Amino acid sequence: MKPTNTAIQTSARLVIFDWAGTMIDFGCQAPVEVLLALFQQRGVPVSTAQARQPMGAAKRDHIAAILAMPEVAARWAAKHGAPPVEADVDAIYADFLPLQKQILSQHAAAIPGAVEVLTQLHEQGIQTGSTTGYTRELMEVLLPFATRQGVTPDFVLTSDEVPHGRPAPDMIQKIMSLSGIADPAHVVKVDDTPVGIAAGKRAGCITVGLAASGNELGLTQAEFEALSPEEREARLAPIRAIFQEAEADFVIDTIADLPSILAQI
Template identity: 30%
Template sequence: MISLVVLDIAGTTVDEKNAVYDVLAAVVADHGTPADDAALRRWMGADKREALAALTGDPAAVEDLHADFVGRLHDTYAAIRPAPLPGVPEALAALRAAGVRVALTTGFDRQVTDPLLAALHWRVGDELDAVVCASEVAAGRPTPHMIHRAMELTGVKDPAEVLAAGDTALDIRAGHAARAGIVAGVLTGAQTREELAAENPTHILDGVADIPALLRL
C-alpha cells in the first residue's frame, strides 16, 4: 500500500514553461561556457549548484553563478506566472483525502521554492505534508537523499510504501535508489517517453493527475 507520494516540482506538478532550463542555459552561456541541449538535458532535475559547477567547469564561481540564476529565475517567474499543471491540485487533494501523504522535492533551494509555492498557495499542513530542497540534504538527485528526508518528515519508514514521480531521468534514478515501491515518469516535462523509459520506471504516466487512478483512490 502506498502511504507517501513524493513529487518533483518544475515540469511535474508546476508548469513554468521550461523557464528553469532556459535560465540555466543563459547563465552558463554568459559565463563563457555555453552548453548544448544534450548537456543541459543530462542535468534536468539535478541540484542547480551541482549543475552549474558541472556545466561551467568552474566550481569556484558556483555561488555567484547560482545567485545570478536565482535572480533571473525570479524575474522570469514574475513574467510568466507559473501555475499548477492540469489536474494536479485535484490529485493532491484526492491523495491527502485518502490518507496518502504528499511531499515535494526539488533541485531548487528555498530562495526559489518558497516564493514559488507561496504564489501557488500551496502550504505544508494544507495542500502538502513536506517540502525538501536539494540544498537541505547531503546531495541531490540521482541520490535518494531527498526521498529519504521526505520519508523522515512524514513518518514513513518502508520505501515500498512510497510512490516517487518526476519528469526527468534523474527523478527516476532517485526513486530506484530509494527503493520506492512505485517509480513513475511523467510526460508533462521536457524529457521524452523514450528518455524516461530508458531508466526503467515502473510506470510512465501522462501526468500527476493520473496517480489517484493508478492507486485506485
C-alpha cells in the same frame, strides 16, 4: 485525462512529487530560461538540449555538469583563455539564484490535474511530499504562487536541506522520516526526470515517470496541445523509452493520469 472523484484503492501511503515539470511549470521552462541567459552573458551560449540534460540535479551541480560537457568546456576555454574551474561554477550559481527568483512567477502555473490529484490524495488520508533541485530560497518565492492555486503538498524539501541532491535518495528518505512512513513499498515517487526516478529507485520506492509535462519533452502546455495525436505519439515514444531504461515502474503523460496508476499499486 482528468482525475475522477472515485476513491483510490491503493497501498500507497505517501506520494512524493517533483515540482517544475511535475506539479507546476509545464515543460520545466523556468530553469532553462535562466541557464540559457547566464551562459549567453558569459559569451559561451549553450543549446536548450545542453541546458536541459542535467535537469533534476541540485542547481549548482546542474551548472557544473553543463560546464563539464566537453563541447561547452572547449568553447569556455576558447572564450576565457582557460578551462572552467570551481570558481566559475560558483560565479554562475551566484547569478543564477537572483535571476531565477525574478522569473519564477512567470512559470508558476499549476499543471492540469495537479490540484485535483493532491486534493484527492489529501481527502483519502494519503500524505504528499515534494522534492526539488531548487533551493529553499527559491521555493520561498515559488510557494505562495503554488499555494494560491491549491498546490499544497504536506512536506516540501529542497536540495540544500540534505547532504546530497538527486540522484541520491536523501530528500526522499528525509520526507519518509517526517511522514512516519518507514516502508518504501508504500511510497510512490513521481518525477519528470530520469535522475528523479533514480533517486526513487535508490530509496526503494515505486516510481512513476512523466513523459509529456516535463523536462524531457520540454514543450509548453500550449505547444503540447497544438500537436496532433500522431505528433504526440512520435514525440512521447522515445521519452517513455528513456524512463523505461531508467527502470521507472510506470510511465504516464502527466500528473492527471496518476490516479489510475495508484489503483494498480
